[in-house]
Amino acid sequence: MLHSRTTRNILPGPFEAFERGDYLSAARQISPDHWQHWASLAALGRTAGTTDALVRFEQPDARFHAGVAAWMEGDDERAIALLRQAPGEHAANLAGLIARRPVTALTQLPWNRGGSWDVVGELRDPSFRLLNVSFHPGDVQNRPYANIHDLVPAGVQPDFFLTEMLEWHLIAPNVRELGCPVIGHSSDYDIHIQAVAPWLAVFDELLVLDSVQWRDMSALAPHAHVSVFPKVFGVPRRVPAFQHGGERAVDVFLSGTVVHPFHPDKDAIVLQLVEPRDIRLRMVNGFDPADGYYRSLANAKICANYVRHPGGLPTRGLEGLAMGCVITVQEENVLHLFFDRSTGVVPYGRESRGLVDAVRDILRHWSTYEAAAARGAARVREEFDLSRVASQYLRFATVVAARPRPYRAGPDPSSLIQKRAVVHKGWLPSYQFGGTLLTGWAACSVERMRARCDAAESPGLLNDIAREHLLASYHRVPADTWLPAVIVPLARAVASFPAALVPRLNLIRVLLHFGSGGEVGRGIALLDDTLSRPPAFWDVDPLDDVLPWDFCPSFFDYRRYFDCVTAALGGDGPARTNLTPIILAALHYYRGRYARQVAGAVAELEYAARAVELDPAFAEYVLYYCRLLIDRGLDADLHRAAELLRTLASRSARFLEIADLTRQLPPERLGEWHNDLSEKAARFWAATEMRENLPEPWLQPVQR
DSSP, X not given: OOOOOOOTTOOOOHHHHHHHTOHXXXXXXXXXXXXXXXXXXXXXXXXXXXXXXHHTOOSHHHHHHHHHHHHHHTOHHHHHHHHHHSOSHHHHHHHHHHHTOSEEEEEEOOSOOSSTTOHHHHOOOTTEEEEEEESSTTSEEOOTTOOHHHHSOTTOOOSEEEESSGGGSOOOTTGGGGOSOEEEEOSOTTTTHHHHGGGGGGOSEEEESSHHHHHHHHHHOTTSEEEEOOOOOOBOTTSOOOOOSSOOOEEEEEEESOSOTTOGGGHHHHHHHTSOSSSOEEEEXXXXXXXXXXXXXXXXXXXXXXXXXXXXXXHHHHHHXXXXXXXXXXXXXXXXXXXXXXGTEEEEOSSTTHHHHHHHHHHHTHHHHHHHHHHHHHHHHHHTBHHHHHHHHHHHHHHHHTSOOOOOOOSOGGGOOOOOOOSSSSOOSOOOTTSHHHHHHHHHHHHHHHHHHHHSOOHHHHHHHHHHHHHHHTTOSSGGGTHHHHHHHHHHHXXXXXXXXXXXXXXXXXXXXXXXXXXHHHHHHHHHHHHTSOGGGOBOOTTSOOOOTTSSTTSSOHHHHHHHXXXXXXXXXXXXXXXXXXXXXXXXXXHHHHTTTSOOSSOHHHHHHHHHHHOTTOHHHHHHHHHHHXXXXXXXXXXXXXXXXXXXHTTOSOHHHHHHHHTTSOGGGOOHHHHHHHHHHHHHHHHEEEOOOOOOOOOOOOOO
């Protein structure tokens, strides 16, 4: 059934959630006395016993979902029989698809093989014939702006099209011309929202990982049916065999993005983990090679997990459990439908000490939990074996593909731009920066956008032309060989559309990070002009692209910005009111950084103060402002700096930088909170290994 628009902050009841595809909420909230509970479990891939449970119910819809459950369990003949007993077009469509297997799927699944996402490499299910389009040499070869008809062998009609993690793929703009259901799955739509949002209209069905994502996507794509299906990752075959017993020298292991301007999420659990003095903690900020990573897991009792969307499947949790760790993860997480404490998965709540309390309980009863983790290691390797995950993923896609739906034309293919998702932190079809694939891709995008500009110029198109030029050239030196191609369209947008704020932001940032002395001066002059105007003067469209999140992320609060864009596009917040202050905060920060070289309307300290006033949660601005307050050293300045640093220390894992600043405060401005901070900073320093830094192009000096 097609559904109506969802407001992100209005939660449907559990039965409505089930009808509209939020199977995670339904499975948690609906009693096993109702068939919808068992149908939800089957839809989530937790299939054991669900078919037998569903056939006990007499409702016609229960019979349909019993057929779905049998199909998800891999019992094809039973599925066909049950579906033929169920009424409705959906049941007939699905029974027909299964009966004529193998089901032919044209897919865009990850071209990176060997990880927890390797559906292509691990699919063993004979019920499917897969034609995967990607940049892997063994797949149907993709290319920028491919014609979908050139990707399908002659005489082949796919039963459906499916793309996993759609934000990373170059999807053919005319994909809907296949004449089959178009299904997309997204994990990180919000991180790449400005590139992803225009493409959502392409899809008939959208799959997401948890209930939070379901609410977001239902609002972003009201034309589509959105379903929660989190079981898209599994235990990679490269995970070593589990060895029971043996000493585990580390109590708690945490890895991944521990500290980063874009990812403040883990701050809450890092703040908890560094507090106890008697816990042997090891944190890795970044990513180890696979062998070293698995050795770290084998040496740890507990693998701590935090998932940005709390219901989503934690791949590190799967790998940790497979290596015999006890897993801690948020209480909303889908893993709790598959495992419990008896199999080594322990929930923690949102309260301030929820994770520490869970950790202490595990360590206090380690012999019991060690045996539980061993049971969990065996079960996760079976339940989340990648061949099983791959089969269930394709089977669920078949279920939603069979859903009856009216004809819908979709967006004009010529309007769709395959934007590059990142500068370099993520999946790109090539890492030969400056090579023919990446530069050719950018050239194709620019050509399409220029053609549209010729018909109707807009600040958004000019901004995007500059964006693709910038990303294609970012790694090339010297910058003066390519910078004009970026500056010209942005300058035209500023001149032709003076109220458009985002092109100004991007032009200023490009000039300051890549320009020569004269160009830096031009950027500062544009900064002064921009900051002289009232906030109400500016126009900000949610799709005006502020560049990918890994472009100089310590200078701009991408996380808050993209969250506001996602809300605005979903109808849950005015764009201008919410987005303009974030941009102006960044511009005040930039201007302050140059105030000593070129005097501005106010002093450097006032620029920093305004940045913090506009965006008080962004740690970079707070640290900068406090540094300036301490340098000036007035009594009121020191009082203000102490209060700001105390507040920041209560919510941020930037212990080392905060502690460095507090050491410069007079003792009378410090209290017990500073002793606590110093201890946490020392433990953080001792426990953390930095595997990656934050490389950013420096601000260029002003020409003298």
